[in-house]
Amino acid sequence: MSEKIIKLHDLRAPALAVPAAPVAPAGLLTDALSRPLHDLRISVTDRCNFRCVYCMPKEVFGKDYPYLPHGDLLSFEEITRVARIFIAHGVEKIRLTGGEPLLRKNLEHLVAMLRALPTPSGRPLDLTLTTNGSLLARKARALKEAGLDRVTVSLDALDDAVFKRMNDVDFAVADVLAGIEAAHAAGLGPVKVNMVVKRGTNDDQIVPMARHFKGSPTILRFIEYMDVGASNGWNMDEVVPSGEVVRRIGAELPLVPVGANYKGETAARWRYLDGGGEVGVISSVTGAFCKDCSRMRLSTEGKLYTCLFATRGHDLRTLLRAGHDDLAIGGAIANLWRGRTDRYSETRTADTAGLPQGARKVEMSYIGG
Numbered sequence: 001m002s003e004k005i006i007k008l009h010d011l012r013a014p015a016l017a018v019p020a021a022p023v024a025p026a027g028l029l030t031d032a033l034s035r036p037l038h039d040l041r042i043s044v045t046d047r048c049n050f051r052c053v054y055c056m057p058k059e060v061f062g063k064d065y066p067y068l069p070h071g072d073l074l075s076f077e078e079i080t081r082v083a084r085i086f087i088a089h090g091v092e093k094i095r096l097t098g099g100e101p102l103l104r105k106n107l108e109h110l111v112a113m114l115r116a117l118p119t120p121s122g123r124p125l126d127l128t129l130t131t132n133g134s135l136l137a138r139k140a141r142a143l144k145e146a147g148l149d150r151v152t153v154s155l156d157a158l159d160d161a162v163f164k165r166m167n168d169v170d171f172a173v174a175d176v177l178a179g180i181e182a183a184h185a186a187g188l189g190p191v192k193v194n195m196v197v198k199r200g201t202n203d204d205q206i207v208p209m210a211r212h213f214k215g216s217p218t219i220l221r222f223i224e225y226m227d228v229g230a231s232n233g234w235n236m237d238e239v240v241p242s243g244e245v246v247r248r249i250g251a252e253l254p255l256v257p258v259g260a261n262y263k264g265e266t267a268a269r270w271r272y273l274d275g276g277g278e279v280g281v282i283s284s285v286t287g288a289f290c291k292d293c294s295r296m297r298l299s300t301e302g303k304l305y306t307c308l309f310a311t312r313g314h315d316l317r318t319l320l321r322a323g324h325d326d327l328a329i330g331g332a333i334a335n336l337w338r339g340r341t342d343r344y345s346e347t348r349t350a351d352t353a354g355l356p357q358g359a360r361k362v363e364m365s366y367i368g369g
C-alpha cells in the first residue's frame with residue numbers, strides 16, 4: 001500500500017494584521033473570556049524520532065513525509081524576539097516543545113537566549129521543556145547550565161512491548177528512564193512524567209507506572225487520549241476517563257485529592273495516603289479546563305494558535321521578516337489574544353461533529369502538546 005502523503009503544514013494561515021495605532025504593552029492581556037495571556041508554548045521543530053500513535057502515526061508521518069525546510073523555521077533570534085514581545089504582554093512561562101525539541105541542533109543556545117530575557121515583574125521567566133526523553137540523558141546537564149528550569153518527559157509504558165505499541169519505534173524504556181534520572185541529577189526538577197492512556201493499548205500500564213514512580217521525586221500524570229489533529233483516528237471508546245484511572249490506582253494505592261498549585265494548572269492532583277508522593281490526571285475529554293486556559297502556541301515556522309484544537313493559525317513570521325517593529329508586532333498579537341474565544345474541550349462532542357465542513361484541526365506534532 002503506497003503511503004498517503006498529506007502535507008499537514010497549515011497553508012491557510014492569514015498574516016496577522018498590524019493595528020494602525022499599536023499601544024505599548026502593559027504586561028497584562030486578557031482574552032474575550034477574561035483569561036490572561038500567561039503561557040507561551042514554542043514548537044522548535046516539526047520532526048520527531050518517535051511515531052506515537054496518538055500524535056504522529058506512521059501511516060501519515062512516513063519516511064517521505066515533507067517536513068518543513070530549515071529556512072522556513074524561525075531562527076533562535078526570531079524565537080527570542082517573539083518571546084521578548086510576549087513577555088512584555090504578560091507571559092511568564094515558556095514551554096519548549098516540538099515534535100521532539102531535543103532534535104533541534106544546539107537547543108541549549110536558545111535556552112540561554114530565552115533565560116536572559118527579563119520580565120516586567122522582575123520574576124525570572126519560568127522556562128520548561130517537554131521531551132520524549134530519548135536524548136535527555138545526553139542533554140540534561142547542558143540544558144540546565146543554559147538556564148532551563150524543568151522538564152516534562154512523555155513515557156507511555158514501563159513494558160517495552162507496550163511502549164513500542166504506543167510510540168511505534170524500537171526505543172527502550174530503560175533509555176527514557178535513564179533520561180529521567182539524568183534530569184534529576186542535573187537539577188531539572190520537579191521532573192514530571194506524562195503518560196497518555198489509550199484503552200486497549202496501554203491502560204494495563206496505569207498501575208505498574210504508578211507503582212514505579214511512587215515514593216520517587218518524579219510526578220506522574222495520566223493524560224486522557226485526545227482527538228488532537230486529524231490523523232490519529234480518535235474514538236471515544238478508547239478514552240479511559242481520569243476518574244477510572246484514579247479508581248484503578250486507588251484500589252491498590254489509596255489516594256486523596258489535593259488542591260491546585262496555581263490557577264490554570266491543567267492536572268488535577270492526587271496524593272498517596274501513605275505519603276508516597278502524588279500523581280496527576282489531565283482530563284481534556286471528561287473534565288475540560290478551558291475556563292482558565294492561558295496558553296498561546298507558536299508553531300515551528302512562526303504561526304500562532306490560540307488553542308491546541310485550532311483549525312487555523314495566524315502567520316507571525318511574515319510580520320517578523322517584513323521589518324515591522326516590536327510595538328507593531330506586539331499590537332498584532334494583543335489583538336489576536338483579545339479576540340480569543342476558544343474553548344474546544346468544553347464544546348467537544350463524541351464525534352467532534354462541531355467542526356465546520358472542511359475544517360481540519362492542526363496537528364499536535366506541529367504546535368506541541
Ligand code: SF4
Pocket residue numbers: 289290291293294295306307308309342343344345346
Ligand atoms: S481546548 Fe483549547 S481552550 Fe481549552 S484548554 Fe485546551 S487549548 Fe485551552
